[in-house]
Every structure is written in C-alpha cells, then in structure tokens.
Amino acid sequence: MATFQLVERDSVMPPDVFGVWQTARASSAFAAPTRAEIPRWQIAANASPPETARAFMTLHTSLQATDGALRLAQTRLRDFARVQQTLPLQYSAAAFATAPQPEAALNSLLLSAANNAAFGWTDQIGEWKQAIDEFSAFTKQIQQHAMNYAMVDTRVDDARIGMTRVTWGGDFESAVTAQANAVHAAALRATLLSRQQLLRQFATVVRGAGELAGLALIAANPVLALPAALRFLKLLFDEIRKSQNA
Numbered sequence: 001m002a003t004f005q006l007v008e009r010d011s012v013m014p015p016d017v018f019g020v021w022q023t024a025r026a027s028s029a030f031a032a033p034t035r036a037e038i039p040r041w042q043i044a045a046n047a048s049p050p051e052t053a054r055a056f057m058t059l060h061t062s063l064q065a066t067d068g069a070l071r072l073a074q075t076r077l078r079d080f081a082r083v084q085q086t087l088p089l090q091y092s093a094a095a096f097a098t099a100p101q102p103e104a105a106l107n108s109l110l111l112s113a114a115n116n117a118a119f120g121w122t123d124q125i126g127e128w129k130q131a132i133d134e135f136s137a138f139t140k141q142i143q144q145h146a147m148n149y150a151m152v153d154t155r156v157d158d159a160r161i162g163m164t165r166v167t168w169g170g171d172f173e174s175a176v177t178a179q180a181n182a183v184h185a186a187a188l189r190a191t192l193l194s195r196q197q198l199l200r201q202f203a204t205v206v207r208g209a210g211e212l213a214g215l216a217l218i219a220a221n222p223v224l225a226l227p228a229a230l231r232f233l234k235l236l237f238d239e240i241r242k243s244q245n246a
Contacts, residue, residue: 001051002045002052002055003043003044004021004022004055004059005022005042006022006024006041006042008026008040008141008144009037009140009141009144010138011023011024011025012141012230013141013230013234015063016062016063017062017065017066018061018244020058037148038149038150038151038165039195040151040153041187041195043153043191044155044158045156045183046157056190059190059194060190063190063197066197069236069237070197070200076103077207078211080106080107081215083095085214085215095107100239101235102232102235102239103232106228106235109128110212110215110218134230134231135205135230138205139202142198142202146199149165150166150195151165152166156183161177161184162176162177162181162183163176164184164188166188172188205229205230206229208225209225209228209229211229212229
C-alpha cells in the first residue's frame with residue numbers, strides 16, 4: 001500500500017479532506033535554506049501494482065471530496081451571512097444554538113468579537129488569538145507553495161525511483177529509473193492535483209471572508225473575517241471526516 005507525505009515548513013490544512021496526505025514539518029537543520037522552503041511531496045509504495053493503484057484511487061477519491069467540501073464551504077458561508085444579516089444582534093446566539101457545529105462555532109466566535117470590540121480586547125481573547133495564529137500560519141503555508149512549486153519524491157520498497165522538481169516556468173527537472181516511469185508519473189499527477197486543491201483552500205477562505213466582512217458582528221474589525229473563515233473551513237473538514245467514519 002502506498003503512503004503519501006507532505007513535508008513543509010508550516011502546516012495548518014491538509015491538501016485533502018480525508019487526510020490521505022500526512023503532513024510533516026520540514027527541518028532545515030541539515031538542508032540548505034532554499035531546499036527547506038520547497039514543499040516535498042513523498043510517495044512511498046510497495047512492489048504490488050494492484051495495492052499501489054488502490055492507494056492512488058483512495059487519494060483521488062479524497063481529492064474529489066475536497067473539491068466538494070470547498071464548494072460546500074462557499075455555499076454554507078454565504079447562507080450563514082445571509083441569515084446573520086436578517087437577525088438583530090441579541091437573537092444571534094439563539095438562532096444558531098442548534099445549527100451544525102461549524103456554523104454554531106463561527107457564530108460564537110463572531111459574537112465574542114462583537115461583545116469585546118468596544119474595549120479593544122478581541123486579539124486578547126484566547127479563541128480569537130488561536131484563530132488569528134492559525135490564519136497567520138496558514139498564510140505562511142500557502143506562501144511556501146506559491147513561491148516554490150513542488151518537489152516530488154517517489155519510492156518503492158524504500159528505494160527512490162524518481163525525483164522531480166517542477167519549476168514555475170513549467171519545466172520538469174527529473175531523475176527517474178527506467179522501470180519506474182508509470183509509478184512516478186502517477187505520483188507527479190497526484191501531487192499537482194493535490195497542490196491545486198491546497199491553494200484552492202486559501203481562495204475559498206478569502207471568498208468566505210468576503211461574505212463575512214460586511215456583518216455587523218465584526219464591523220469594527222472586518223479583517224477578522226479571514227481567520228473566522230479559516231476556522232469555519234477547518235471545522236467543516238472535521239465534520240465531513242466524522243460523517244465519513246460514522
């Protein structure tokens with residue numbers, strides 16, 4: 001069975017909703033700084049073609065689910081904002097008391113901002129501090145992938161069979177064994193699709209923040225819409241994973 005690991009300097013969100021890609025923090029202790037900044041996508045397979053094919057199919061299924069999750073996040077954030085716009089502030093808590101967990105938690109977070117904005121305490125509240133720190137780390141994670149395209153490392157039975165660096169110019173700098181072309185090519189395709197889904201997560205957060213920024217709950221500090229939208233996306237991913245395992 002193949003395993004998939006993404007090694008990056010900062011890691012907040014996984015590339016796929018079901019976590020087929022396992023993330024690990026890169027260490028620059030023994031690497032040149034420029035290499036440490038390049039996210040490394042490692043695929044480790046065994047010598048069984050059917051098992052390897054099943055593993056890639058599992059990843060493909062998760063990436064398809066991620067695409068659906070991102071579209072669902074946009075819809076639910078838009079619906080959340082529309083409901084909020086019709087509610088007096090004093091009824092907001094009651095209106096979302098029985099809502100799904102992502103919406104209920106988002107409402108609670110925004111209410112805490114509204115209740116404390118007048119005193120300038122928002123960035124001191126533990127929940128908001130965590131959300132802001134998560135968004136800062138997520139921005140750094142995405143910056144890694146935007147500034148450095150991809151390094152794809154494919155192994156079979158612990159032996160490296162292919163290594164490709166994809167450059168921003170669209171060039172592929174590869175070292176591949178003759179018998180490994182098919183497996184490494186599959187790994188490369190899976191990596192590029194996974195990277196695309198990770199970048200789409202950031203775009204979804206930005207679009208969701210646009211829905212939230214106009215709400216009265218954070219009118220005093222609309223920039224909070226960004227960490228709030230990321231928190232919602234993380235909770236939605238958790239909700240989808242739990243429903244999958246139920």
